[in-house]
Amino acid sequence: MRDDLDKQLCEKYPLIFRDRHANMQVTAMCWGIGVGDGWYNIIDVLCGHLYNEYWSTKSRYDSIKDKVDQPTYGFKPDGDPVGKIITQELIDEAKAKMEEEAAKVPVASQVKEKFGGLRFYVNAATDKHYNYISFAESMSYRTCEECGAPGKRYTDGWHTTLCDIHAAMNGREEQYESDEGDE
Numbered sequence: 001m002r003d004d005l006d007k008q009l010c011e012k013y014p015l016i017f018r019d020r021h022a023n024m025q026v027t028a029m030c031w032g033i034g035v036g037d038g039w040y041n042i043i044d045v046l047c048g049h050l051y052n053e054y055w056s057t058k059s060r061y062d063s064i065k066d067k068v069d070q071p072t073y074g075f076k077p078d079g080d081p082v083g084k085i086i087t088q089e090l091i092d093e094a095k096a097k098m099e100e101e102a103a104k105v106p107v108a109s110q111v112k113e114k115f116g117g118l119r120f121y122v123n124a125a126t127d128k129h130y131n132y133i134s135f136a137e138s139m140s141y142r143t144c145e146e147c148g149a150p151g152k153r154y155t156d157g158w159h160t161t162l163c164d165i166h167a168a169m170n171g172r173e174e175q176y177e178s179d180e181g182d183e
């Protein structure tokens, strides 16, 4: 993947790509996000889903963290408080919840192409996270790895998922269509 796109993903999802520049003895992420630019959106949407719970607990925390002893929804013009008063305890609880969710965000250990499909390996994840990953990997078999247009998997010689234009540019011939890759 192009350096600037790789960087964008790492900056948007630092928890997932926290090992991006770690030592090669620790992670395969040091080699970068090893797929074509055409799968950028698939990875972006996947990471957004993996971040979902964390982001919602973070926005909750951010919305109250500087408002100790203030009402949840501010004040009416006549000065009456709206909502309940935010206590330090409530703020601490929101922070703990956010940190708990941050710890559950999966950390990518390798992102690569194999047999024409995306492989998104993580250190650990919940069943829900694995379902998102599996969906993203399935979508890659229908998405041109070069440009992101609808594509199919070509299997003449080596496996690649391409749109009609990039298949023609690369002189690829369709041998059979398949939705799923070989493991």
Ligand SMILES: [Zn+2]
Pocket (backbone or CB within 6 Å): 144, 145, 146, 147, 148, 149, 162, 163, 164, 165, 166
């Ligand atoms: Zn294409």
